[in-house]
Amino acid sequence: MAEVTLAGISKTFGQTGAVDNVSLTIRDGEFVVLLGPTGAGKTTTLRLIAGLEAPDAGRITIAGRDVAGAAPATRDVAFVFQQYSLYPHLTVYENLAFPLRSPARRLHDAEIDARVREVAKMVRIDHKLQNRSTRLSGGEMQRVAIGRALVRKPAIYLMDEPLSSLDAKLRAELRLELKRIQNELGATLLYVTHDQVEAMTMADRIGILAEGKLVQIGSPREIYSNPANLHVAARLGQPHINLLPQGLLPGCNAPAGTKTIGARTEHLEISASTPGNAEIDWIEHLGDQNHLHIKVGEHKLVTLADPYLAIQRGDRIDLKLRNPLYFDAGGQRLT
Amino acid sequence: MSSATSAHSVVEPSATTKRIAGIIVVLYAVITMVPLAWIFMTSFKSPPDSISYPPKVVFTPTLEGYCNLFTTRTRQTPEYIQSLGPPQSICDEITRSRNMVIAGPSNYWPRFTNSMVIAFGSTFLAVFLGTLAAYGFSRFRVPLADDLMFFILSTRMMPPIAVAIPIYLMYRELGLSDTALGMILLYTAVNVSLAVWLLKGFIDEIPREYEEAAMIDGYTRLQAFRKVVLPQATTGIAATAIFCLIFAWNEYAFAVLLTSGSAQTSPPFIPTIIGEGGMDWPAVAAGTTIFLVPILVFTILLRKQLLRGITFGAVRK
Ligand SMILES: Nc1ncnc2c1ncn2[C@@H]1O[C@H](COP(=O)(O)OP(=O)(O)OP(=O)(O)O)[C@@H](O)[C@H]1O
Numbered sequence: 047m048a049e050v051t052l053a054g055i056s057k058t059f060g061q062t063g064a065v066d067n068v069s070l071t072i073r074d075g076e077f078v079v080l081l082g083p084t085g086a087g088k089t090t091t092l093r094l095i096a097g098l099e100a101p102d103a104g105r106i107t108i109a110g111r112d113v114a115g116a117a118p119a120t121r122d123v124a125f126v127f128q129q130y131s132l133y134p135h136l137t138v139y140e141n142l143a144f145p146l147r148s149p150a151r152r153l154h155d156a157e158i159d160a161r162v163r164e165v166a167k168m169v170r171i172d173h174k175l176q177n178r179s180t181r182l183s184g185g186e187m188q189r190v191a192i193g194r195a196l197v198r199k200p201a202i203y204l205m206d207e208p209l210s211s212l213d214a215k216l217r218a219e220l221r222l223e224l225k226r227i228q229n230e231l232g233a234t235l236l237y238v239t240h241d242q243v244e245a246m247t248m249a250d251r252i253g254i255l256a257e258g259k260l261v262q263i264g265s266p267r268e269i270y271s272n273p274a275n276l277h278v279a280a281r282l283g284q285p286h287i288n289l290l291p292q293g294l295l296p297g298c299n300a301p302a303g304t305k306t307i308g309a310r311t312e313h314l315e316i317s318a319s320t321p322g323n324a325e326i327d328w329i330e331h332l333g334d335q336n337h338l339h340i341k342v343g344e345h346k347l348v349t350l351a352d353p354y355l356a357i358q359r360g361d362r363i364d365l366k367l368r369n370p371l372y373f374d375a376g377g378q379r380l381t
Numbered sequence: 382m383s384s385a386t387s388a389h390s391v392v393e394p395s396a397t398t399k400r401i402a403g404i405i406v407v408l409y410a411v412i413t414m415v416p417l418a419w420i421f422m423t424s425f426k427s428p429p430d431s432i433s434y435p436p437k438v439v440f441t442p443t444l445e446g447y448c449n450l451f452t453t454r455t456r457q458t459p460e461y462i463q464s465l466g467p468p469q470s471i472c473d474e475i476t477r478s479r480n481m482v483i484a485g486p487s488n489y490w491p492r493f494t495n496s497m498v499i500a501f502g503s504t505f506l507a508v509f510l511g512t513l514a515a516y517g518f519s520r521f522r523v524p525l526a527d528d529l530m531f532f533i534l535s536t537r538m539m540p541p542i543a544v545a546i547p548i549y550l551m552y553r554e555l556g557l558s559d560t561a562l563g564m565i566l567l568y569t570a571v572n573v574s575l576a577v578w579l580l581k582g583f584i585d586e587i588p589r590e591y592e593e594a595a596m597i598d599g600y601t602r603l604q605a606f607r608k609v610v611l612p613q614a615t616t617g618i619a620a621t622a623i624f625c626l627i628f629a630w631n632e633y634a635f636a637v638l639l640t641s642g643s644a645q646t647s648p649p650f651i652p653t654i655i656g657e658g659g660m661d662w663p664a665v666a667a668g669t670t671i672f673l674v675p676i677l678v679f680t681i682l683l684r685k686q687l688l689r690g691i692t693f694g695a696v697r698k
C-alpha cells in the first residue's frame with residue numbers, strides 16, 4: 047500500500063474537458079471517495095491513475111514514483127471497472143487467478159491457489175469457484191470483480207462504481223463488506239460513485255467532483271455540514287437541501303451579501319400554530335419516518351418528520367430556521 | 382388470439398406456424414440437396430447409366446467412376462489382357478472388363494493436394510492478417526481509419542476477374558505463375574478485405590475493458606490480446622475462416638488463368654477429366670464428390686460458430 051498524489055491533472059477529449067486541474071493526495075491506507083454526477087470525470091480520473099489514459103497536464107505519483115509514461119502493468123494498481131468486469135470465457139476461479147498468473151508476477155500454482163481461495167472466502171464466493179462467470183447473478187459477479195482486485199496487494203485499489211448495478215439490499219451489504227475488507231487489509235482505496243450514501247458511509251474523505259473540477263475534499267462530516275458551495279450542499283442530504291430566498295423565513299441572521307439560504311431538516315423548526323407562516327401540503331409516509339411537503343407562500347420545502355408527529359395535510363404551522371447555510375449570489379458559502 | 386400476440390411478441394410461435402416453417406425449410410433443403418445428391422449418385426454409376434434417358438434413379442452401383450478418376454488407362458487387345466495374371470484390385474478388374482489396363486495414377490491427388498495447400502494456406506494467412514488488422518482498426522486511433530477501411534472494402538467491389546490480365550502479366554514477370562506461393566498470395570489478398578471487415582465487427586463487440594483489465598493486471602497488450610481477446614473472438618474467427626476457405630477452395634477463374642501444371646488446383650482440373658476417354662461423367666462426379674468433402678468436414682466442425690457468425694454477433698453468448 048502506498049500514497050498516491052495527483053498534481054494539477056487535466057484531460058480533454060477533443061472539445062470535452064473531462065478532468066480539469068485536479069490535485070489530490072490519497073494517503074497510505076486511506077479510503078477516498080470521489081462523488082459526482084454522471085459525466086463529472088470520475089472514470090477518467092481513475093483511468094488516468096491506472097495509465098489507461100495519458101493526462102494533458104499534471105503529474106501523478108504512486109508511492110513517490112512519477113508514473114508519467116509508465117505502462118499500466120508497471121504501475122501496481124488494481125482496477126474494478128464500472129461494467130464488463132469478468133472474463134466471460136473463464137470460470138470464477140480462473141478469473142480470480144488471472145492477475146496472479148500474469149507474466150509480471152510468476153507465482154507458484156500453490157501460492158495462487160491459496161490466495162484465490164482466501165479472497166474467494168473474503169468476498170463470499172468460495173462456493174461458486176468452478177462456475178462459468180457468465181452463470182452468476184449480478185451481485186455474485188460484482189463480488190468476483192472486487193475479488194479479482196483484492197487477490198493482488200497493489201499500491202492502490204481503484205474502484206469505479208462497483209456497486210451501481212446492484213439492487214439496494216445487496217448494495218448495502220457489499221458496502222459494509224467492502225469497508226470491512228478495506229479495514230482488515232489497511233488498503234489504500236480510491237472509490238468512485240454518484241451515490242451519496244456510499245460516499246457518506248465508506249469514505250475517510252470525500253472529494254466532490256463537478257464538471258471535471260475537484261470542488262471540495264474533506265471528511266464526510268465536513269462535507270455535509272460545511273459545504274463550500276451550493277453544488278456541494280446539493281449533493282448530500284436526503285431529502286435534498288431546500289434552497290430558499292433570503293428573508294423568506296424568520297430565525298436566521300444572515301451575513302451581508304446572502305442571496306440564498308440552504309435549509310436541511312436539521313435547520314428547520316416546526317411548531318403547530320394558527321395562522322402560522324406555512325402549510326402542510328402533503329405527507330409521504332416512508333414507514334420509519336415521514337417526508338413533509340410544506341408550502342411557504344409560493345415556495346415548497348421538503349423535510350423529515352418522525353411518524354409520531356401529530357400533523358395532517360392542510361395543517362397550518364410555524365416554520366423557523368435554525369443555523370441554516372448561507373450562500374451568496376455566485377453560490378459560494380458565506381459564514 | 383390474445384392482444385399479447387403483437388408484432389413484437391416474444392411468445393412461442395404456434396404449432397401451425399412451426400409446421401409451415403418446417404415444411405418450407407425442408408423444401409428448401411431438398412431443392413439445394415438435389416444437385417449434390419445427383420452428383421453423388423452419378424459418381425457410382427457406370428458411364429452408360431450416367432447418360433441414360435430417362436435418368437436412372439435405381440441402378441447397380443460401381444466404383445468405375447472412382448477408378449477412372451484415380452488412374453490413367455490404356456486400351457489393349459483382349460488377348461493381351463487374357464495373358465496377364467489375376468487382377469490386383471477391384472479397379473484392375475473393372476478396367477480390364479473395359480478392355481483396358483491401368484497405366485498409372487492420375488493427377489487427381491496432386492491437384493487435390495495443391496487445393497488443400499493453397500486454400501488452407503491462404504485462409505490461415507487471410508484470417509491471421511485480418512485479425513491483427515481488425516484489432517488495430519478497432520482499438521487504436523488509426524489516421525484516416527474510415528478511408529482505409531473503405532479502401533480495403535473497395536478491393537472487393539469489382540469481380541476479381543476484372544484484374545486478371547494485369548495480375549497474369551505481373552505474375553509472369555515475377556515468376557509466380559503456376560506456383561502455390563503465387564496462388565496463396567493472390568487468394569490471401571482477395572480474402573483479407575473480407576476478413577478485416579468481418580473481424581472488425583466481431584472485435585468491436587468485445588468491450589475493451591477486458592484488455593484494459595488484463596493490462597492493469599500485469600499483462601502486455603499482446604499478451605492481453607492472446608489471453609482475453611482471441612478466446613472471445615473465436616466465433617468470429619471461425620466464421621471468417623469458413624467464408625475465406627469456401628472462396629479459396631472453389632475459386633475457378635484465377636486458377637484456370639494462372640495455374641496449368643504443378644500448382645493447378647482441383648477446380649480447373651476436374652473438367653479436364655472428361656477429355657480423357659470420352660464423356661466420363663462418373664469420373665467427374667467422383668472428383669466433385671471428393672472435392673466437396675473438406676469443406677463439408679470443416680463446416681460441420683465449425684457449424685456452431687458459423688451459425689452465430691452469420692448473425693454477425695447479433696446473438697452473443
Ligand atoms: N474516450 C472518450 N472520448 C471522448 N470523450 C470522453 C471519453 N471518455 C470520457 N469522455 C467524456 O469525458 C467526460 C467525463 O467522462 P467520465 O466517464 O469520466 O464521467 P463519469 O464521471 O465517470 O460519469 P459516469 O457517472 O456516467 O460514469 C464526459 O463528458 C465524457 O463524455
Ligand SMILES: [Mg+2]
Pocket residue numbers: 088089090128206
Ligand atoms: Mg464513469
